[in-house]
Amino acid sequence: MSRPTILITAADLAPQALALLAGYEIVYAGKTPTEDDIVALCGRHDPVAIIVRYSKVGAAAMDAAPSLRVISKHGSGTDTIDKAAARARGIEVVAAVGANAAAVAEQALALLLACAKSVPQLDARMHAGHWDKATHKSVELGGRTIGLVGLGAIGRRFAGMAAALGMRVIGFDPFAGELPDFVQRVDLDTLWREADAISLHCPLTEDNRGLLNAATLARCKPGVIVVNTARGGLIDEAALLAAVQDGQVRAAGLDSFAVEPMVAGHPFQRQPGFILSPHIGGVTSDAYVNMGLGAARNALAVLEAAGTVAA
Incomplete structure (x- = not known):
């Protein structure tokens, strides 16, 4: 039986956060993913969670991933996530508030x-x-x-x-x-x-x-x-x-x-x-780890509550 997938809308995640997600298959969207890239990856891998660093996550991506339970922001701002669409589909949106x-x-x-x-x-x-x-x-x-x-x-x-x-x-x-x-x-x-x-x-x-x-x-x-x-x-x-x-x-x-x-x-x-400056206020080595850990923990908490936990 294959492991459930978590999609990261970036090319990397802090090693400390990856350690928390060891039971999941991790798929990266790359350094500069487009919204279409996210939709295609959702259709290909049907993730149970998306950790959002870059790009937008809209209704099309959610519809392409029927197993999706949570969209977790790597940071505090969730304006790149269609929260109304997520709410309508029973998908929880969470953020690593204060991590950066x-x-x-x-x-x-x-x-x-x-x-x-x-x-x-x-x-x-x-x-x-x-x-x-x-x-x-x-x-x-x-x-x-x-x-x-x-x-x-x-x-x-x-x-x-x-x-x-x-x-x-x-x-x-x-x-x-x-x-x-x-x-x-x-x-x-x-x-x-x-x-x-x-x-x-x-x-x-x-x-x-x-x-x-x-x-x-x-x-x-x-x-x-x-x-x-x-x-x-x-x-x-x-x-x-x-x-x-x-x-x-x-x-x-x-x-x-x-x-x-x-x-x-x-x-x-x-x-x-x-x-x-190029939107790098939250981009420090410490914040990178803190946001990754916060996003991973938030995603895992929702998956655990939903009973969608990796073996």
Whole structure:
């Protein structure tokens, strides 16, 4: 009798996670799988679980895998999984919430500091032989206000870092429970109006898609800094481009984008005021292990509850 299959939508998984899945047949989708690739692999192998690192998992993939019981995200964001389709088919969707919180919060801090201190620009100028001490002025973050949209594991971790810099921390999250003393809960209107820098740490939903747009950016302080390590769809990219170009936004530090991977010729490329990284906030050696273990344990818990366990 063949072993049940778990599909990994990537080319690898942490060895520690693979050890937990030793009783299962593991199938990898490769480094850059497409949604069609996932559908084809589901049809070929009929997995009982999918661990999602890259690509989307939609209704077609679910229908191609009648034995599928659980879709487990290698990380916290489940927007690449059609949760309504999964719910309709009795397939559970789970996420490794908090497994990469430290890594992503550190990336957000790095982007905030790079925007405030012009680190990439000054580095490039120095390598080109320039000495801009007489003409450059950076932003001092101590005493300024950081507004956080989303106060889950990542947002709270980042809030602690910002508070340690001496920043006033305000935050909006209608689902957050009790907050640390150094975080002041506010509504979005207050956050737009009072924040000197804004950092996004919320999941993407249809309700908040394009949350930062021409109207909300216009309500912010002139020269606001924008940081996004969450999901690219939270920002109207054309509106942000215009706001950076006209100075309403001093700088934007972005680790996620509306379409990924970013294609050549994207308007943010070679545009002053943008500091970009390729959605690697959660990509550290520690987070890789933590997310793999979390995704594997979550999948196994659902399979055990469903009675679909490898011998």
